[in-house]
Amino acid sequence: MASKKKTAAAAPKATGAPDGQTPRRFEKELKNLAAKAKNDSWSKSTLGQASLFVKTALVLALLGAASNASQLALSPVFGAIPAGIPHAPVLMAGCFVGWAGNLFLNRALPFSSELLLPLLALHFPVVQFFLSQHSEKLGSWWGPLAIEGLTLFPLAAVSAAVVANYLERADLSALPQFVADAAPGIGSWGFFKLAERVAGSQLQAVVGQTFVLTRVGMQMLLAAVYTVLAPSKFLVLAIPALLHTAMLNHHVMTPMGTGLLNSTLRAENWTVLDRRESLTGYVSVLEDLDKGVRVLRCDHSLLGGEWVRYKGPIISEPIYGVFVMLEAVRLVKREVPVLDSEASALVVGLGIGTTPSSFVTHGINTTVVEIDPVVHEFAAKHFDLRENNPPVIADAISYTAKLANESTTKFDYIVHDVFTGGAEPADLFTLEFFQGLNALLKDDGVIAINYAGDFGAATPKMIIRTITHVFPSCRVFREAPLVETVVEAWGSDFINMVIFCQKTPGKLAFRQPVREDYHESRARHVFLEPRHEIPESVWLEGDDKSILAKNNTAKVTKLHQKSAVGHWTIMRTVIPAKIWELW
Secondary structure, X not given: OXXXXXXXXXXXXXXXXXOOOOHHHHHHHHHHHHHHHHHHHHHHHHHHHHHHHHHHHHXXXXXXXXXXXXXXXXXXXXXXXXXXXOHHHHHHHHHHHXXXXXXXXXXXXXXXXXXXXXXXXXXXXXXXXXXXXXXXXXXXXXXXXXXXXXXXXXXXXXXXXXXXXXXXXOOOOOOOHHHHHHHHHXXXXXXXXXXHHHHHHHHHHHOOOOHHHOHHHHHHHHHHHHHHHOOOHHHXXXXXXXXXXHHOOOOOOOHHHHHHHHHHHHHHOEEXXXXXXXXXXXXXXXXXXXXXXXXXXXXXXXXXXXXXXXXXXXXXXXXXXXXXXXXXXXXXXXXXXXXXXXXXXXXXXXXXXXXXXXXXXXXXXXXXXXXXXXXXXXXXXXXXXXXXXXXXXXXXXXXXXXXXXXXXOOEEEEEEOOOEOOEOOHHHHOHHHHHHHHHHEEEEEEEEEEEEEEOOOHHHHHHHHHHHHHOOEEEEEEOOOOOHHHHHHHOOOEEEEEEEEEOOOOOXXXXXXXXXXXXXXXXXXXXXXXXXXXXXXXXXXXXXXXXXXXXXXXXXXXXXXXXXXXXXXXXXXXXXXXXXXXX
């Protein structure tokens, strides 16, 4: 019996495992665990790689938005074109330094480099606020360079370093080696430029619509996103900058900011009556309390102005003669004279409305095309704009093209008056655009075109050649006579000019004004009749016979930098530098 019990007791040991745990099953479970671990590792790796690329895209997109926000913030003080001259080199240098020096930055910092991003972004408004007040000393080239050198350059450098750190951990083993070596740098730069372009086009359409879409508002929004991306205890260092922006920065578009601005402006005997940020720039209505004049400003340019101390008995008194000269389009002799009450006019570009208000006062049926709704709003609210038709708030190119194709409407007079910031919108001075205006003009109608530029440069002559290519009979008049000593002092012959043209060949001539033409206005008695004619030989001289077509506007755009810088200098003599700087 005892031997049987031993045999029975030893039986389980012979199986070598508990119930159901055979060696085969144990091996299977090990394989399952290994496969699960492999799957989990692959999932984590995939998520990790995706996270790297998402964060890379976010940092580059934020830099693209910050690039546009920086330029918008500089345009009221320097103008969009002068501010843009050093912009691309600063960005490229910052990105190169950050990409090449990311390892040095990693060793030099006791913390992750991405923690610097919100700190840098939060200081943008403060640096711009203080350095902009020295723009007169710095000038239109060194000023933007200094400001973006202390704001955008470090942000670009740190962003590039952060992206380099991210992409060093990216798995590019599936790519050929030479592609894997080049792809991070080239791909990052390409994505950044795409993000910058998309952000620019999107912002231009919506700028100023809400506080976060204003210049300072956008910068604070970007800083907030950077803070969410890289929160840290070091953000306490940005509290002084944040407090300054919230409480002392009068560029902030709030009632408090406007109050701060006016308290500073009154020390200069100026005041701001209204201001708004819009798609064509920073638009404001300013009043010189000493001289008694009111002006409409857009970025670093003036769209017009009038006397508020010396009101005309019939219509407002403008302070700039060129807008009165445009009214002389009515004085051009026509084969069959037309009564004002039976005439129609199209005005492209509103300004403060000097010319269209005069037309309406004469009884002319007038249509105004203006791209910026804020410009129209301020002209109606602060400059006694007179209208007898609802304004067309639209892009002039698309509107006039549609009108020419879909309507039989023809105008007796067309006034072309578009200009801001020292450069003409090139698309509005092309052969194709003038051909469209020609189609909208009656056979004996007259067009007046305001052009501002350095007549010593090539662009004005090209523009005039383009106009005369479409209209066979033209005469060109300067706003003021040519004074060689002034040209030598300024280094340029920057002047407003008006080109009067007809569709019919022959000598264009003006009738003598009568009392009703002047509206009992002193300014019109002085400026209505065009006087300082530029001979045809001047603008047709030389071997260059090129004209401006819509497919070669880049040629003119390259020449804008010089004229815009010249315009910036002139504007500083028209209005004190302090007023431009405070905006």
